[in-house]
Amino acid sequence: xxxVRIRPLAAPKRGSAPDEYEDAYWPRRALVREEVRCAxxxxxxxxxxxxxxxxxxxxAYRRGxxxxxxxxxxxxxxxWQERVDAIPLPWxxxxxxRMGAFSSLLGVTIRxxxxxxxxxxxxxxxxxxAGDVLTAFPVTESTELTAAPHLVSSKSSRNATxxxxxxxxxxPLEIGDILYLATDALAGWILxxxxxxxxxxxxxxxxxxxxxxxxxxxxxxxxxxNDDTTLIxxxxx
Amino acid sequence: MPYxxxxxRSNPSCLLFLIDRSGSMDDPFGAGDGGRCKADGVADxxxxxxxxxxxxxxxxxxxxxxxxVGVIGYGSQVGPAFGGELSGQTLVPVxxxxxxxxxxxxxxxxxxxxxxxxxxxTIRFPVWFDAVAKGGTPMCEALAQAEKTIGEWIAQxxxxxxxxxxxxxxGESTDGDPTAAARRIQDLGGEDGNALLFNLHLSSQRSAPVxxxxxxxxxxxxxxxxxxxxxxELPSHIQQAARQEGYNVGEGARGFVFxxxxxxxxxxxxIGTRPANLR
Numbered sequence: 001x002x003x004v005r006i007r008p009l010a011a012p013k014r015g016s017a018p019d020e021y022e023d024a025y026w027p028r029r030a031l032v033r034e035e036v037r038c039a040x041x042x043x044x045x046x047x048x049x050x051x052x053x054x055x056x057x058x059x060a061y062r063r064g065x066x067x068x069x070x071x072x073x074x075x076x077x078x079x080w081q082e083r084v085d086a087i088p089l090p091w092x093x094x095x096x097x098r099m100g101a102f103s104s105l106l107g108v109t110i111r112x113x114x115x116x117x118x119x120x121x122x123x124x125x126x127x128x129x130a131g132d133v134l135t136a137f138p139v140t141e142s143t144e145l146t147a148a149p150h151l152v153s154s155k156s157s158r159n160a161t162x163x164x165x166x167x168x169x170x171x172p173l174e175i176g177d178i179l180y181l182a183t184d185a186l187a188g189w190i191l192x193x194x195x196x197x198x199x200x201x202x203x204x205x206x207x208x209x210x211x212x213x214x215x216x217x218x219x220x221x222x223x224x225x226n227d228d229t230t231l232i233x234x235x236x237x
Numbered sequence: 238m239p240y241x242x243x244x245x246r247s248n249p250s251c252l253l254f255l256i257d258r259s260g261s262m263d264d265p266f267g268a269g270d271g272g273r274c275k276a277d278g279v280a281d282x283x284x285x286x287x288x289x290x291x292x293x294x295x296x297x298x299x300x301x302x303x304x305x306v307g308v309i310g311y312g313s314q315v316g317p318a319f320g321g322e323l324s325g326q327t328l329v330p331v332x333x334x335x336x337x338x339x340x341x342x343x344x345x346x347x348x349x350x351x352x353x354x355x356x357x358x359t360i361r362f363p364v365w366f367d368a369v370a371k372g373g374t375p376m377c378e379a380l381a382q383a384e385k386t387i388g389e390w391i392a393q394x395x396x397x398x399x400x401x402x403x404x405x406x407x408g409e410s411t412d413g414d415p416t417a418a419a420r421r422i423q424d425l426g427g428e429d430g431n432a433l434l435f436n437l438h439l440s441s442q443r444s445a446p447v448x449x450x451x452x453x454x455x456x457x458x459x460x461x462x463x464x465x466x467x468x469x470e471l472p473s474h475i476q477q478a479a480r481q482e483g484y485n486v487g488e489g490a491r492g493f494v495f496x497x498x499x500x501x502x503x504x505x506x507x508i509g510t511r512p513a514n515l516r
Contacts, residue, residue, distance in 0.1 A: 015247045020298075045509025048297040087297075091361040092335050095288075096295040098360075102512040147474075148481050151512040158514045184510075226243055227509070 002113045002173055003237040005032045009211040010230045014219055022051035023183050023230040024058040024103075032237070035111040037062045040123050040230050042183040044102040044151055048093060053080050053101035053154045061107040061118075068118045068168060070152070073159070080154040100155030106181055110234065115179060116170040120162065122149040124187035126200070127171060128178040133194050138167035142191035145184055178204065179234040185227035189218065206231070239430030240472035242398040244303050244508050250398040251305045251328065251390050252290065253383055256283050256366070257406035258312035259374035264407070267443045267496050276368035278439040279405050282499065283308065283366050286403070289503040291335040291363075300332040303508050307386060308365075311379035313372025319365070327386055338363035376410035380418035387432050388425050395427045401492075403499065404467075405437045408460030419467035433472070435492030436464040437499045446497035449479060451487035461495050468493035478505040481513065 007030045012021040022043035027036070039061040043050030056076045060066040066076075084097045104121025117125050119138040122145055127135040139145060150165040173179075180203065182190060193200060206214055211231075218224040244250045262276035287306070294303050307328040310318030317327045322337045341361050348358040387400045402422055425432045444457035449471060453462045468491040471479070479486040482501065492502070504511070 015245050020296075042510070044512050044515075046293065046511040047515065048295060052297075090335070091341055091363060092291045092295040092300060093297060095360065096292050097297070099292075099515060102510075102515060146481070147507055147509075148478070148511050148513045150514050151510075153512070153514060158512075161514070226245075 001034050002110065003032060003034050004036065004110050005235045005237055006030065006036060006038060007207070007233045008230070009206060009208060009233070011212050011215050011228070013228050014216070014226050016228070021228050022054060023228040024051065024054035025181075025230050025232060026058050026062040033110070037064060037107065037109045038181060038232055038234065039105065039107040040181045040183055040232060041106070042104040042121070042123050042228065042230070047099060047102045048096040049080065049084055049154070050101040050103055052083055054103040056080055057103055057105045057152060061105065066107065068166075070120075070162070070166065073152070074156065077154050077156060100153045100158050102151040102153050102158070104149065104151055104184070108179065108181060108234075110173070114170055114172050117168065119167045120165050121151045122184040122187065124182055124184070124190070125169075126180040126182070126190055128180070128200060129174065130176065131199060131201075133200070135169065135171060136191060136194065137169045139187065139191065142188050142195060145188045145191070149184075173236045175236050177236040181232040181234070183228065183230045185225040185229050186231055189224045192223075203231070204233070240398065240474060242396060242429035244398050244506070246302050248397050249303055249305055249330075249394070251307075251387070251394070251400035253307045253309065253328070253386060253400060253402045254283055254286065255309050255311065255379045255383055255402065255404040255406070256318060257374055257376070258310045258318075258369040259372055259407075259409075259411070260312070260370050261374060261407055261409055262312075262368075262370040264441045266439060267441050274368070274370065275407050275439045275441065276370040280366050280368040282405050282437060282439070284362075284364055285500050286503060287334060287365055288363055289500050291331060293503055293506065293508065294331050295335070300335040302330040302332050304331045305329065305390065306331050306334050309379055309382050309386070310369070311375050312369060315375050315378045315382055328390065334365070338365050339367075340364050373411035374406070374409050375412040376404075376406060376415040377412045377418045380404075380415055380422060384418065384422050384425065387422060391425055391427045391432070396429065397427060399427055399430045399432050401433045401435060403435045403437060403502070404464075405439065406464070407440055408438050408464050414463075416463070416467055423469055430472070433469040433492060434467060435499070435502060436468045438464045438493070438495045440496055442496070444496070447493075447495040448497050448501075449484060449486050449490040450493065451489040451491065456495060465491060465493050474507060475502075475505045478507070
């Protein structure tokens with residue numbers, strides 16, 4: 001039976017307060033499992049209540065409520081709307097909320113020696129083996145990462161073409177393999193490393209105590225975009 | 238590379254609007270319904286631009302000050318045009334703009350009912366400016382005031398994304414050719430590039446609307462061609478955002494529209510991830 005160790009890392013955009021972090025992820029702490037559902041989601045800057053929407057999506061995926069075709073979305077949309085409606089809002093926040101919240105979603109299930117992934121938007125999975133990257137999913141080139149990805153909305157009217165944007169992938173795992181799940185800023189960094197023929201070894205050295213300092217250096221060097229940044233590392237034991 | 242500075246609360250940018258409030262704005266608006274005058278068009282344009290800017294910067298906890306915003310009016314006099322509590326102020330953080338419209342009206346609009354139909358929805362619409370049409374069109378003086386305001390702002394924010402000046406007018410300057418005054422604004426520069434000047438031309442001409450052209454060949458008169466000549470080229474990331482929204486924008490596209498909507502420019506401003514399905 002495959003066992004995996006999962007370790008999440010997360011940091012808010014520079015200049016933002018910790019409570020303004022709008023990514024979401026699961027699991028929230030390091031753990032070892034034989035079967036597990038992991039997810040990352042990236043709430044869009046240009047929508048409001050998007051952190052809450054990202055958390056709803058991740059929570060639904062990890063509980064198995066959200067299947068590969070996202071059929072439970074209407075239920076989640078109602079829950080998001082209830083949260084927004086419970087707060088009296090000034091005119092601008094009301095209008096912004098009316099536009100809906102938007103988020104990417106990358107859900108990855110590990111079971112029976114395989115990973116299976118569903119993705120909408122620009123949060124990415126990388127499957128590494130013995131120093132090679134076997135798979136980059138759903139985005140395969142750094143130039144595909146734009147400021148305007150198609151995301152999951154909390155408003156059904158904004159999801160008219162969502163089915164065209166849902167991606168699926170799966171592959172077998174071997175002992176020693178590493179999976180990385182990353183939101184777009186870090187996914188861009190990883191893709192550019194791959195395109196330059198550089199190894200991802202420094203990613204493997206990161207842990208909660210060093211992640212913020214490493215990100216600060218990369219942001220200073222303009223090698224990673226200043227954005228909420230989330231990384232889940234999954235090692236096959 | 239110019240026009241790549243991150244726009245953030247610690248490194249904000251600046252938007253300065255110039256609004257023509259001259260007597261000629263009483264004339265009919267070529268693109269409007271019968272009876273609407275150009276002054277109504279200007280008031281509608283500036284209110285919608287400000288509304289969209291505020292909403293762009295709004296989050297659940299409030300409005301983030303990604304921009305400092307000013308409005309200079311020109312007609313019988315030239316100067317800061319905010320009324321009410323913002324009266325006399327040249328540039329204010331966008332959050333102050335959000336909190337202090339002159340009034341908030343209730344309007345009705347059709348919206349998707351989620352089941353394939355449309356329903357009426359009441360929305361709150363803030364009004365900062367009413368239609369005014371009085372005096373000449375001292376565009377050169379307005380541009381000179383803008384140059385001073387923008388110059389001071391750049392000196393205080395040398396690393397920020399450069400200011401964008403948006404001039405809303407019928408183009409009929411009465412204090413001379415505004416070309417040189419426009420150039421002086423476009424010559425002001427910080428670390429991330431020179432200030433940008435865009436023009437929104439509201440004309441009595443009933444010619445077809447033109448948006449972000451890369452030549453003046455479709456423009457109907459000397460006023461529109463003059464304003465086109467005065468307009469900055471759109472930076473490449475704005476061109477790219479426009480193309481993603483389906484605009485047919487050439488490499489040399491200018492920040493100029495004729496008898497059309499310029500609210501799209503607010504959408505093209507980059508403050509972070511903007512979903513493709515948020516249109």
